[in-house]
Amino acid sequence: MTRRNILKRWVLFGLLGGLSYPLFSFWKEERYRPPIKKRVSKWLKPGEFLIEPEFLLLMAEDGPIAISRKCTHLGCRVNFLKEKGEFLCPCHQSRFTKDGKYISGPAKKDLKRYKVKALKDKKGFIIYMPR
Ligand code: FES
Numbered sequence: 001m002t003r004r005n006i007l008k009r010w011v012l013f014g015l016l017g018g019l020s021y022p023l024f025s026f027w028k029e030e031r032y033r034p035p036i037k038k039r040v041s042k043w044l045k046p047g048e049f050l051i052e053p054e055f056l057l058l059m060a061e062d063g064p065i066a067i068s069r070k071c072t073h074l075g076c077r078v079n080f081l082k083e084k085g086e087f088l089c090p091c092h093q094s095r096f097t098k099d100g101k102y103i104s105g106p107a108k109k110d111l112k113r114y115k116v117k118a119l120k121d122k123k124g125f126i127i128y129m130p131r
Contacts, residue, residue: 035115035128043122049098051080055114055127056087058098066114066127067100073107087111 044050044059055066069078069087076091086103087096094105102110115128 033131035130038127038129039124040127041124043124049080053077054129056080057116057125057127060099064116064118064125065099066116066125068112068114068129070112071107072102072109072111073105078111 038052038054040050040052040057042050044057044064046059046061049056049058053069055068057064057066067087069080070076071078071089071091071094073089073092073094076089078087078089078094078096080087085098087098087100089095089105089107092106094107095103096107096111097103100111100113102108114130117126117128119125
């Protein structure tokens, strides 16, 4: 094999690699990103709730639920209206029930729920928020 043939092969491999990269560049391995753990050092009785900047923690009859305060329309932070017992988005007035179910407005989906773990001896909760 001559030096010229070896060089041609390397140029050919380089061209094939360069041309095929855009075809496979989207095929990346998903990296696992662990959720953000937020600790709440307060116990709630049934019916009580706690408002945090990222979520509302509510003690329902069947256990604690954490509802995201990020609107499912364009991502504004929803406010909780205590007197009505529902969420209202200040951006385009989407409304959601106390447990995050969609009522009206341009956001057509329910608010997201986060996984909640109750700590032993009623010391509080850990909320797992995806990144
Ligand atoms: S961002 Fe909430 S309704 Fe548009």
